[in-house]
Amino acid sequence: MCDTQVIRKDGVTLFAKNSDREPNEAQLVVRVPPMVGDKSPKLKTTYLEIDQIPNRHGTILSKPFWIWGAEIGANDQGVVIGNEAVFTKVQEKTDGLIGMDLLRLGLERGGTAEKALHTITRLLEQHGQGGICGYRDKTLRYDNSFIIADPGEAWILETAARHWVAKRVVSQGAISNCLTIGHDFDLQSEGLEDFARERGLYDGKGDFYFNETFDTWFLPYFSGSHKRLACSVANLNGISRQPAAAPGDMMNSLRSHQSRSFHHTRRKNSDVCMHAAGYIRRSQTTGSMVSQLDASGSHHFFTGSSAPCLSLFKPVNVDPLQDFSVLNRDETSWEDSPWLAHEHIHRHLLLDPRHHAEFTASRDKAERAMLATLLNNRLAPSTEDYRVADRIVADWEQHWLERYRKEPFKYTAFSPYSLYWKRFNRMLGLEG
Numbered sequence: 001m002c003d004t005q006v007i008r009k010d011g012v013t014l015f016a017k018n019s020d021r022e023p024n025e026a027q028l029v030v031r032v033p034p035m036v037g038d039k040s041p042k043l044k045t046t047y048l049e050i051d052q053i054p055n056r057h058g059t060i061l062s063k064p065f066w067i068w069g070a071e072i073g074a075n076d077q078g079v080v081i082g083n084e085a086v087f088t089k090v091q092e093k094t095d096g097l098i099g100m101d102l103l104r105l106g107l108e109r110g111g112t113a114e115k116a117l118h119t120i121t122r123l124l125e126q127h128g129q130g131g132i133c134g135y136r137d138k139t140l141r142y143d144n145s146f147i148i149a150d151p152g153e154a155w156i157l158e159t160a161a162r163h164w165v166a167k168r169v170v171s172q173g174a175i176s177n178c179l180t181i182g183h184d185f186d187l188q189s190e191g192l193e194d195f196a197r198e199r200g201l202y203d204g205k206g207d208f209y210f211n212e213t214f215d216t217w218f219l220p221y222f223s224g225s226h227k228r229l230a231c232s233v234a235n236l237n238g239i240s241r242q243p244a245a246a247p248g249d250m251m252n253s254l255r256s257h258q259s260r261s262f263h264h265t266r267r268k269n270s271d272v273c274m275h276a277a278g279y280i281r282r283s284q285t286t287g288s289m290v291s292q293l294d295a296s297g298s299h300h301f302f303t304g305s306s307a308p309c310l311s312l313f314k315p316v317n318v319d320p321l322q323d324f325s326v327l328n329r330d331e332t333s334w335e336d337s338p339w340l341a342h343e344h345i346h347r348h349l350l351l352d353p354r355h356h357a358e359f360t361a362s363r364d365k366a367e368r369a370m371l372a373t374l375l376n377n378r379l380a381p382s383t384e385d386y387r388v389a390d391r392i393v394a395d396w397e398q399h400w401l402e403r404y405r406k407e408p409f410k411y412t413a414f415s416p417y418s419l420y421w422k423r424f425n426r427m428l429g430l431e432g
Helices: 099-109 113-127 192-198 210-214 218-222 225-240 247-254 338-351 353-375 383-404 416-428
Strands: 002-009 012-021 027-032 042-044 049-051 059-064 072-075 080-086 143-149 154-160 163-168 172-175 284-294 297-302 314-316
Touching: 002 080, 002 143, 002 225, 002 247, 012 080, 012 143, 012 247, 027 284, 027 338, 059 099, 059 284, 059 297, 072 099, 072 284, 072 297, 080 099, 080 154, 080 284, 099 113, 099 143, 113 143, 113 154, 113 163, 143 172, 154 172, 154 210, 163 192, 172 225, 192 210, 218 225, 225 247, 247 284, 247 297, 247 353, 314 353, 314 383, 338 353, 338 383, 338 416, 353 383
Parallel strands: none
Antiparallel strands: 002 012, 002 172, 012 284, 027 059, 042 049, 059 072, 072 080, 080 143, 143 154, 154 163, 284 297, 297 314
16 A cells, blocks of 8 residues: 655655555665666566667666666656556456556656656557566456656646546645546546446446546455545645755654554554554555655655654665665665564554654654755755765664664564564564
């Protein structure tokens, strides 16, 4: 389960997403350089081989280690995309391009938000969408929705099998694990209403509502998607009323919980910041991203770690000559990843919240210093600004890692929550 948000205000586009996956599914932040003149005829995506193109944009991706595609990302043209799982009545059972593949292809091949949208819809119509999307859960399949944005515009794209609708975002938009576009779409796939009639989902009378026609109710209800969507909208409404919107506002939005308690056993599926806790609450936010897109350029921040409420957002840019602490060394190696290192911090705080207030205060201080270094002037950040900002977050991360790496986990006797995380800790190799 996931949540994606966008707001456009005073010439600035702010974008944010929480990627909710399985608790032990490492999510890596990687930078892929641009390509010019590639002669490879074919590209192997997660399940499908498709035609490759010779020229591609450079990207920054936050991706599960085992798939080709990505959950969130940006390209070197200032385009950002996040996707959501949606569980429609018309899912195809054959393998195609999964939503994360479509997201990466949109970034690699789309120089604007609108071009990325058309790239995704063209490939969707040609190849379909489908395939196992779970890491260990091999029953998980879904269709997808997307928010696609650049400094000048933003779109919501929602799909059902090979059909789709798209709506331009005027001021703000949010998506979750349910369809949100009714009859007020700006673009649509050819033959959409005929397809719905053929499937017995639309009688041809009255306005055609995409969400009412294709959405299911069971998984959206039990995953809390409508409540998370309402929370995202409320957060965006609050940000829009402020004199100026900033990346820190979106970071706080992604950290939203219904309960303000430090005890993570009290979290819910309706929390934007998702914490796994058993069969009913199986998803965990394993990676998050916030971007600011404006005339001065694109500024991207990734946690590269689980649970934004227990993580720090870290900067990264598209400059191939500049390194960042959030980046992984490649697209698949997780055993020495920043994600896995932070799990020592994340899981200690889940199981023992005594230091939560101290942790949060130190994180907020470091995050404010990092953002001030990069964004508190009218000029684009320099290479030195990025170096200083990265050092702030790297030092903070190292401090907390040294504090927790060798400390034993504090499990509570006879606690199902502790037993749940003890099992996952052993599976991940965090303890013997």
